Amino acid sequence: xxxxxxxxxxxxxxxxxxxxxxxxxxxxxxxxxxxxxxxxxxxxxxxxxxxxxxxxxxxxxxxxxxxxxxxxxxxxxxxxxxxxxxxxxxxxxxxxxxxxxxxxxxxxxxxxxxxxxxxxxxxxxxxxxxxxxxxxxxxxxxxxxxxxxxxxxxxxxxxxxxxxxxxxxxxxxxxxxxxxxxxxxxxxxxxxxxxxxxxxxxxxxxxxxxxxxxxxxxxxxxxxxxxxxxxxxxxxxxxxxxxxxxxxxxxxxxxxxxxxxxxxxxxxxxxxxxxxxxxxxxxxxxxxxxxxxxxxxxxxxxxxxxxxxxxxxxxxxxxxxxxxxxxxxxxxxxxxxxxxxxxxxxxxxxxxxxxxxxxxxxxxxxxxxxxxxxxxxxx
Numbered sequence: 001x002x003x004x005x006x007x008x009x010x011x012x013x014x015x016x017x018x019x020x021x022x023x024x025x026x027x028x029x030x031x032x033x034x035x036x037x038x039x040x041x042x043x044x045x046x047x048x049x050x051x052x053x054x055x056x057x058x059x060x061x062x063x064x065x066x067x068x069x070x071x072x073x074x075x076x077x078x079x080x081x082x083x084x085x086x087x088x089x090x091x092x093x094x095x096x097x098x099x100x101x102x103x104x105x106x107x108x109x110x111x112x113x114x115x116x117x118x119x120x121x122x123x124x125x126x127x128x129x130x131x132x133x134x135x136x137x138x139x140x141x142x143x144x145x146x147x148x149x150x151x152x153x154x155x156x157x158x159x160x161x162x163x164x165x166x167x168x169x170x171x172x173x174x175x176x177x178x179x180x181x182x183x184x185x186x187x188x189x190x191x192x193x194x195x196x197x198x199x200x201x202x203x204x205x206x207x208x209x210x211x212x213x214x215x216x217x218x219x220x221x222x223x224x225x226x227x228x229x230x231x232x233x234x235x236x237x238x239x240x241x242x243x244x245x246x247x248x249x250x251x252x253x254x255x256x257x258x259x260x261x262x263x264x265x266x267x268x269x270x271x272x273x274x275x276x277x278x279x280x281x282x283x284x285x286x287x288x289x290x291x292x293x294x295x296x297x298x299x300x301x302x303x304x305x306x307x308x309x310x311x312x313x314x315x316x317x318x319x320x321x322x323x324x325x326x327x328x329x330x331x332x333x334x335x336x337x338x339x340x341x342x343x344x345x346x347x348x349x350x351x352x353x354x355x356x357x358x359x360x361x362x363x364x365x366x367x368x369x370x371x372x373x374x375x376x377x378x379x
Contacts, residue, residue, distance in 0.1 A: 100241030
């Protein structure tokens, strides 16, 4: 048994140490899409709640590990009931995905004949669409705000049957006002265009229960709400997302793209016990907001930095004109300080190389990031 364990550890170390220097480590990490915890650096790139789940949830999953591993999980109808209990919605309106990414793949990759997406935004909506099926609509520059009337006009003009709005947006961290979204849905309805509203980061916004459209979903038959639970609930590894819509035909089409056991037993059990932790979840989001707001003020104090006022748990910045480029800042931060953030070179926007997106972490980690950023951002 000991020999077998040593072999496993040897293989583990070989898999994780594909670099000999910090620069090689950066080149390796910059090509990855997860597993960051294995490589021992401060992750200001991925966007999740550091203060949830509480340790009691981990203890519960650990205590039930045998049943969760040895038995088949539930299928879609029962999973939808679990989500329905959490968000107080009818289960027939809900589709549960293996992360929001699974549902995005169905929406963009299979259902949409033509999908329109404001940019910059979460790239997967465009990336998942077949070639020629996605239209990118530029946000107002330099404010990066969405003009919903222009967006609606363009959606109708290009014949889009699906339009996407992420609010708060990723990477800008800015909300689209609820009244604007309602007006957008009404303008798109005569053209049979479904409006997909991605609220994955809305729990970090002020008055999120009032500005969410989930409770109003039955008023808008051409609207669907999409939500990744990884972000707000801090469960990236469990892979849970859901879509909510009062449009029964649209729900049926999306559900038809989901395979029977798309959610594993650990994710299912998390959904089952989550209603017991409503207060802990609310408190965790409030703590995230406190840390973020302090972090925002610190970033604003950097001379020449243009900092967008955040509604989510991350902050979008345009570097000072005299500073080095975003990709160079990202690389220097990692090599010199073992801190990882995101640049915006992969986003569709003017001057993308001048922008960076930074996830807010603990106040101590944010303080270290500020000091490190000031050190590396100039030649």
